Amino acid sequence: MKNKNLIHIRLNHTDAIMAKKDILSSQLGLLKIVKMIKSYKILRLEELQAKMMLHRRLAELSTTMRKFKSTLPKVEMPEMLKEHEEIAELEEKETEDVEYDKELEIQLKDIQNKLSELEK
Helix, strand or coil: CCCCCCCCCCCCHHHHHHHHHHHHHHHHHHHHHHHHHHHHHHHHHHHHHHHHHHHHHHHHHHHHHHHHHHHCCCCCCCHHHHHHHHHHHHHHHHHHHHHHHHHHHHHHHHHHHHHHHHHC
């Protein structure tokens, strides 16, 4: 192998030692990163296995619940109770929306007050 454009640089002893230390510390850092990546892969695999097991158990639970629900007798609710439940559900939704809007308005006013204080 003939390289016509070889450049040689002479380093003093302390610079060579510092360069060697820097290279070794870089290698050490890279090895630590490789070790962390391997442990991450192991933990990620365990997480995926746990998720798959949870998914299977939830599917089993779902089928069990469907079977259980099919074996229970069906209860007929009177029309008066059905209407009452629907009205109660609508009232709950309306109060939640109003409370959320109030919180938003309060936050907006606080921000506007802070902005006006900063402008002064």
